[in-house]
Amino acid sequence: MRGFRAWKRVPCIAGPVAALVAVAAGADAPNVRLTGVPGMAVRQAVEGASLRLETPSCRQVLTDFQDLSGRPLRVVLDELGETPASYLRGLVFFYDGASRHRCASGDTLASTSPGSRVVYVCPLQFSEVYRRDARLAEALIIHETLHSLGLGENPPASIEITQRVLARCSERAAMR
Numbered sequence: 749m750r751g752f753r754a755w756k757r758v759p760c761i762a763g764p765v766a767a768l769v770a771v772a773a774g775a776d777a778p779n780v781r782l783t784g785v786p787g788m789a790v791r792q793a794v795e796g797a798s799l800r801l802e803t804p805s806c807r808q809v810l811t812d813f814q815d816l817s818g819r820p821l822r823v824v825l826d827e828l829g830e831t832p833a834s835y836l837r838g839l840v841f842f843y844d845g846a847s848r849h850r851c852a853s854g855d856t857l858a859s860t861s862p863g864s865r866v867v868y869v870c871p872l873q874f875s876e877v878y879r880r881d882a883r884l885a886e887a888l889i890i891h892e893t894l895h896s897l898g899l900g901e902n903p904p905a906s907i908e909i910t911q912r913v914l915a916r917c918s919e920r921a922a923m924r
Contacts, residue, residue, distance in 0.1 A: 780842045786871030789878035789885065790842050796882060797889040801832035802921035809890065809916045813909070815898025816862055824897045836889070840896050842867050857888055860895045867892045887913040 777791045800806045810822035810832060825835055842858075845868025850856040857874045860867045867889075878885035890913045895901070899909070 777837070779838060779840060782842060782844045782869060782871060784871075786844070786869065786875045789875045790869055790889075793874075793878055793882065793885040793889045794836060794842070796886040796920065797893070797917075798833040798836050799920040799923065800886060800917040801836060801890065801893075803917070803919045805919060806890070806913075806917035807832055809894065809913055810897075812912055812916070813894055813899045813904070816900050817898075819898075821894060821897040821899060832893075835897075836893050840865050840867060840893055842869050844868070845870050846872070857885075858892050860892050862895055862900050863898045865896050867896065883918075884910075884914070887917060890917060 777794060780787055780791045780794060782790050807822075810825060811820050813821050815821060815824055825832060828835065828839070830839065843866060845851045845859065848859070848868050848870075850859045851868070851870035851873070854873065856870055857877055858867050858869045874885065874888075877888070887910055891906075891909050894909065894913075901909070904912075
């Protein structure tokens with residue numbers, strides 16, 4: 749009988765512990781639809797990228813690039829009534845792209861189409877880059893966010909976009 753009572757108490761403890769673990773793991777980022785280590789890496793990269801987008805220097809990437817019709821990405825964002833950080837945290841969705849063709853090559857970390865709010869993340873590749881260089885992973889999140897606002901590619905080349913983001917977004921705003 750003693751073992752039974754001890755077992756009955758576990759849910760009373762497990763519920764609050766599970767809630768704390770979920771919060772610590774970033775479960776408050778409902779736009780990240782990946783789980784496990786890759787999900788945690790993407791959630792942390794999204795948070796870091798959003799802090800970078802709160803700096804004036806980083807926000808300049810929105811005027812550096814245009815959508816496919818030639819409008820600066822800042823105009824696209826303004827029409828949505830969003831800040832760069834609120835757009836990234838709430839209107840861009842990150843899904844597991846492991847089964848997608850682009851992830852199979854091993855060279856792609858994430859991909860989307862111009863104007864799409866869905867970003868497919870290659871979980872193993874992205875997690876490894878995040879582990880080695882969180883700043884680069886955050887820049888890649890911003891890179892894909894620019895595509896989601898309508899930025900095409902080739903031109904500009906993918907590496908040019910990432911280099912511009914790295915140059916403009918070297919600083920982070922203070923955490924709230």
